[in-house]
Amino acid sequence: MHRHNPVWKVYMRGEYVAAFVYAEDAALFLGTAGSSGDTIKFRHSKIVWREGHEELHASESYDRTAQIMRERMHQYVHTLSTRRRGGYDY
Secondary structure: OOOOOOOEEEEEOOEEEEEEOOHHHHHHHHHHHOOOOOEEEEOOOEEEEEOOOOOOOHHHOHHHHHHHHHHHHHHHHHHHHHHHOOOOOO
């Protein structure tokens, strides 16, 4: 059986509390249990969602929240790969 590693890390009041394989699950968790300032990070490094500082609250749309998180994650990964290639974006 193939296992996926949870890459979506939830921090509440600055404390690491949960990890999820799917962005929608992290959004659901934060939307039901989180409060303003709580965050979701991609692999403990890049904040991809900060509750209360976004265009909507995670509880309003888990799918849209997850979509925004994935877009930010892809941009972050792209930026890292560009830096590794010496700063050139081919």
